Amino acid sequence: xxxxxxxxxxxxxxxxxxxxxxxxxxxxxxxxxxxxxxxxxxxxxxxxxxxxxxxxxxxxxxxxxxxxxxxxxxxxxxxxxxxxxxxxxxxxxxxxxxxxxxxxxxxxxxxxxxxxxxxxxxxxxxxxxxxxxxxxxxxxxxxxxxxxxxxxxxxxxxxxxxxxxxxxxxxxxxxxxxxxxxxxxxxxxxxxxxxxxxxxxxxxxxxxxxxxxxxxxxxxxxxxxxxxxxxxxxxxxxxxxxxxxxxxxxxxxxxxxxxxxxxxxxxxxxxxxxxxxxxxxxxxxxxxxxxxxxxxxxxxxxxxxxxxxxxxxxxxxxxxxxxxxxxxxxxxxxxxxxxxxxxxxxxxxxxxxxxxxxxxxxxxxxxxxxxxxxxxxxxxxxxxxxxxxxxxxxxxxxxxxxxxxxxxxxxxxxxxxxxxxxxxxxxxxxxxxxxxxxxxxxxxxxxxxxxxxxxxxxxxxxxxxxxxxxxxxxxxxxxxxxxxxxxxxxxxxxx
Numbered sequence: 209x210x211x212x213x214x215x216x217x218x219x220x221x222x223x224x225x226x227x228x229x230x231x232x233x234x235x236x237x238x239x240x241x242x243x244x245x246x247x248x249x250x251x252x253x254x255x256x257x258x259x260x261x262x263x264x265x266x267x268x269x270x271x272x273x274x275x276x277x278x279x280x281x282x283x284x285x286x287x288x289x290x291x292x293x294x295x296x297x298x299x300x301x302x303x304x305x306x307x308x309x310x311x312x313x314x315x316x317x318x319x320x321x322x323x324x325x326x327x328x329x330x331x332x333x334x335x336x337x338x339x340x341x342x343x344x345x346x347x348x349x350x351x352x353x354x355x356x357x358x359x360x361x362x363x364x365x366x367x368x369x370x371x372x373x374x375x376x377x378x379x380x381x382x383x384x385x386x387x388x389x390x391x392x393x394x395x396x397x398x399x400x401x402x403x404x405x406x407x408x409x410x411x412x413x414x415x416x417x418x419x420x421x422x423x424x425x426x427x428x429x430x431x432x433x434x435x436x437x438x439x440x441x442x443x444x445x446x447x448x449x450x451x452x453x454x455x456x457x458x459x460x461x462x463x464x465x466x467x468x469x470x471x472x473x474x475x476x477x478x479x480x481x482x483x484x485x486x487x488x489x490x491x492x493x494x495x496x497x498x499x500x501x502x503x504x505x506x507x508x509x510x511x512x513x514x515x516x517x518x519x520x521x522x523x524x525x526x527x528x529x530x531x532x533x534x535x536x537x538x539x540x541x542x543x544x545x546x547x548x549x550x551x552x553x554x555x556x557x558x559x560x561x562x563x564x565x566x567x568x569x570x571x572x573x574x575x576x577x578x579x580x581x582x583x584x585x586x587x588x589x590x591x592x593x594x595x596x597x598x599x600x601x602x603x604x605x606x607x608x609x610x611x612x613x614x615x616x617x618x619x620x621x622x623x624x625x626x627x628x629x630x631x632x633x634x635x636x637x638x639x640x641x642x643x644x645x646x647x648x649x650x651x652x653x654x655x656x657x658x659x660x661x662x663x664x665x666x667x668x669x670x671x672x673x674x675x676x677x678x679x680x681x682x683x684x685x686x687x688x689x690x691x692x693x694x695x696x697x698x699x700x701x702x703x
Contacts, residue, residue, distance in 0.1 A: 237314060237315045238312040238313070238314060238315075239286070239288055239289075239302055239303070239312055239313050239314065239315055239338070240302070240303050240312040241312075242286060242315055242340070243303055243338070243340070243349050243369070246340045246347050246349060247347045247349065247369070247370070247371055248347060248371065249371060251303040251304075251349075251369055252303065252304050254369050254370065254371065255369070255373070256298070256299050256300050256367055256368065256369050257367070257368045257369075257376055257380075258298075258365055258366070258367050258368075259365065259366040259367075259368065259380060260363050260364070260365050261363070261364040261365060261366060262363075262364075263355060263362075263363065263364065264393070264416065264503075264507065265387060265391070266323075266333065266354055266355075266364045267323045267325060267331060267333050267392055268387055268390060268391045268392055268393075269352075269364075269366070269383070269387065270331075270333045270334055270352070271331075271390075271392070272383055272386050272387065272390065273339060273350070273352070273383070276341075276343065276379070276382065276383075277339055277341040279341075280341040280342045280343075282341070282342070283339070283340065283341030283342075284339075284340050284341075285318050285334060285337045285338065285339050285340070286315045286316075286318065286337065286338050286340065287315065287316040287317045287318040287319060287336070287337050287338070288302060288313050288315070288316060288336065288337070288338060288351075289313050289314040289315065289316035290313040290314075295336070295356050297313075298351075298367060299349075299351040299367035299369060300367075302351075303369070318334060318336065318337030318338075319334075319335045319336040319337060320332045320333060320334055320335060320337075321333055321335045321354065324416075324417075324418055325392040325418075326392070326396065326418050327418045327419055327420045331392075333354070334352050334354075335352075335353075335354035336352070336353055336354065337351075337352055338350070338351050338352075339351075339352060343370075343375050343378070343379050344372075344375045344378060344379075346370055346371060346372035346375035347370060347371060348368065348369075348370040348375065348376065348379065349368070349369050349370065350366050350367070350368050351366070351367040351368075352364075352366055353365050353366075353367070368380075388510060391510070391511055393416075393489060393507065393511055394489055394511045395487050395488065395489055395511075396418055396489060396490075397418070397419050397420070397421045397422075397482060397489075397490040397492070398416045398417065398418055398419065398489075398490070398491055398492070399416070399417045399419055399492045399493075399497075400415060400416055400491060400492065400493050400497045400500045400503075400504060401415045401416070401417065401497050402415070402495070402496035402497040402499055402500065415497075415500070419492075421482060421483055421486070421490075422479040422480075422482055422483045423483045424476065424479045424480040424483050425480075426480065426484075427597075428476075428480070428597060429473065429476060429477055429480045430473065430586065430590050430593045430594050430597060430621065431473060431477070431583065431590070432584075432587065432590065435581060435583070436477065436480075438579075438581065439464065439466070439477060439481070439581060440481065440484065442462060442464055442578075442579045443462070443464055443481055443485075443515070443555045443557065444481065444484060444485055444555075446460055446462055446553070446555070447460070447485075447488070447513045447553050447555075450513075450553050454551060460551055460552060460553045460554070461552050461553075461554050461555075461556075462554075462555050462556070462578055462579070463545060463555070463556040463557075463558065463576050463577040463578055463579070464555065464556070464557045464558065464577070464578075464579050464580075464581070465558045465559075465560070465563075465577045465579070465580040465581070466478070466557070466558070466559045466560075466581055466583055467559070467560050467561075467563035467566075467580065467581075467582055467583070468561070468563075468582050468583035468584055468585075469561060469584070469585060469620065469667060470561050470620070470622075470667035471620030471621055471622035471623070471666060471667025471668070472583040472584060472585060472586070472620055472621060472667070473583050473621050474519075474559040474561075474583055475519065475559065476621070477583065478517055478519070478557055478559065481515070481557065482515065482517070485513075485515060487513075488513045488514060488515055489507075489508065489511040489512070489513070489514040489515070490514065490515045490516075490517065491504045491507060491508055491514065491515070491516050491517065492517040492519070493516075493517065493518055493519070494518075494519035494520055495520065495523060498518060498521065498523065498524050498541065499524075499540070501516075501518065501540050501541050501544045502540050502543065502544050504516050504544070505544035505545075505554075508552070508554045509552050509554065512552055512553045512554060513553040513554070514553070514554050514555075515554070515555045515556075515557060516544075516554060516555070516556050516557070517557045517559075518541070518556065518557070518558045518559070519558075519559045520559060520560060520561065521541070521558045521559065521560050521566070522560040522561065522562045522563075522565045522566055524541065542576065545576040545577075546576065556576075556577075558577065563580075563582075585618060585619070585620060585668075586619075586620070586621060586624075588613055588614060588617070591613040591616060591617075591619070591624060592609050592610055592613035594621050594624035594625075595609045595612055595613055595624050595627065595628065595647075596609055598624055598625045598627075598628040598629075599628045599631075599642075599647070602628070602631075602632070602642045603641065603642065603643060604631075604642070604643070604644060604647050605644050607644070608644035608647050608648060609647075611648060611651070612627065612647050612648065612650075612651040615651045615652070615655055616651055616654065616655060618668060619663060619666070619668040620666060620667040620668050622666045622667045623654065623663060623666040623667070623668055626654070626666055627647070627650050627651055627654055628647070628650075630650040630653070630654065631646040631647040631649075631650040632646070634646045634649060634650060
C-alpha cells in the first residue's frame with residue numbers, strides 16, 4: 209500500500225472516530241447552540257446560501273464534501289431532531305428564534321441512505337444532516353438535504369452558513385469544478401428509467417440502474433461482411449482520434465441509426481459496441497424512459513467520452529405528419545441531438561424496427577444522424593453462421609447446418625437461436641445427444657404452416673417483398689437525400 213494513502217486512511221479513520229464521539233456528546237443539545245459554538249457568533253446575523261443539487265449528483269456531491277471536510281480533523285456530522293416536521297424547516301428556521309422566541313430542534317443522529325455507486329457497490333450517503341467543519345480556516349455549517357417526495361421536496365439541496373462569505377464562494381467553486389470532473393457515473397453503463405414521483409420527477413435513486421458492461425465478442429455478432437467494422441469505426445474510432453480531429457476543427461459528435469426488422473441483431477450489435485468501449489460512459493434509454501433524453505444529453509456532455517443509446521426510437525419519433533399535433537418528446541430528442549457542442553465526444557446510437565415511421569427531420573439532417581445502416585434479415589451465409597454460433601457446443605455436422613440454414617429462409621437470428629434450443633429439447637426427450645436428425649426435425653417443424661405465428665413472434669417476415677427491400681444495407685445520410693421509406697399518408701386509399 210502506498211505510504212501516503214496509508215496515512216490518509218489513518219487520518220480519515222481518526223476523523224470518523226472523533227466525529228462520532230463529538231456527535232454522541234452533543235446529542236440532545238439545541239442545534240442552535242452547537243452551530244453558535246462552531247461559528248463563534250450568533251448565526252442569526254449571518255446569511256444562508258442555498259444551493260440546489262441535481263438529483264443524480266447527490267452521491268457525487270456527498271463524496272466530494274466528505275473529502276473536503278476530511279481536511280479538518282475536527283469535522284463532524286450531526287443530525288437534526290424533530291421528527292417529520294424538520295423536513296419542512298429550512299436552516300434559517302432551525303437557527304432563528306423569530307420575534308416571539310421558540311424552542312430549537314435538538315441534535316440527533318444524521319439520516320443516511322444506501323446509494324448504488326456501481327452494479328454491485330453501495331455507499332452510505334447523507335440524506336439529512338448538518339456538516340460542521342472549517343474551510344480555508346473559516347468555520348462552515350452545511351445542511352445537506354436529500355429529496356423527500358413525501359414532503360414535496362423533489363430536489364436535494366445544500367444550505368450553507370459561515371462567518372466568511374468569500375470562503376463559501378471558494379467552497380462552492382471547488383465543489384462545482386470537481387463535480388465537472390468526478391462522478392460515480394463516469395465510465396459506467398447505466399439504464400435510465402421513467403418511473404418516478406410527481407409529474408416528470410425521477411425517484412430518489414435518480415431513476416438510474418447500474419448494469420454490468422456486456423461482453424459480446426465480435427465473433428458473436430453475425431452480420432454481412434464489413435458491416436460491423438463500419439459500425440465500430442463510426443462509433444468508436446472518432447474517440448480514438450479525438451485530438452487529431454479537434455486540431456483540424458472537425459466535430460466529434462456523431463449519430464448512428466441501426467434499422468431493420470425485429471430480431472436482426474440491432475440490440476446485440478449495440479451490446480457489442482458498449483462492451484468494446486471500455487471506460488466510456490454509456491446511458492441507455494428505451495420506451496417511456498426516452499422522455500429523459502435531455503437529461504441524458506447533459507450527463508453525456510459532463511461525462512465524456514460517452515455513448516447515448518436510444519432503443520426503439522420510433523416509439524416517440526414518428527413522422528409528425530402522422531399525428532394531429534406536435535409531439536414534445538420528439539422535439540426533445542431533436543434538441544438533444546442538436547444542442548451539444550461539436551467538441552463533445554458523444555455518440556448517439558439509435559435503433560428502430562420501423563424506419564419508415566421515423567420523423568424525417570431525425571433521419572435526414574446531418575449532425576443528428578450521419579450514418580444509417582440497415583441490419584436486414586440474415587442471408588444464407590449469415591443464417592448458417594448463426595446456427596453454428598448457437599450450436600457451437602453441439603455435434604451438428606456442416607451438412608446439417610447448411611440444410612437447416614437453407615430451409616429457414618426469411619427468418620431472423622432469434623429464430624436460429626430457438627431452432628437450436630428445440631433441437632436440444634427434442635434430444636433430451638429421447639435421452640440422446642443432440643445430432644443432425646434433431647436439428648433437421650426442429651427446422652422442419654418451425655417452418656411448417658402451423659408455426660406461422662411462432663415465426664412471426666420470433667421476428668421473421670412473411671413471404672414477399674420486405675420493408676426497405678432494395679435499399680442499401682449501409683447509407684451515409686446527407687441533407688435531403690436519405691428517405692427511410694414511403695409516407696403512408698402519401699398512398700392512395702386502398703393501396
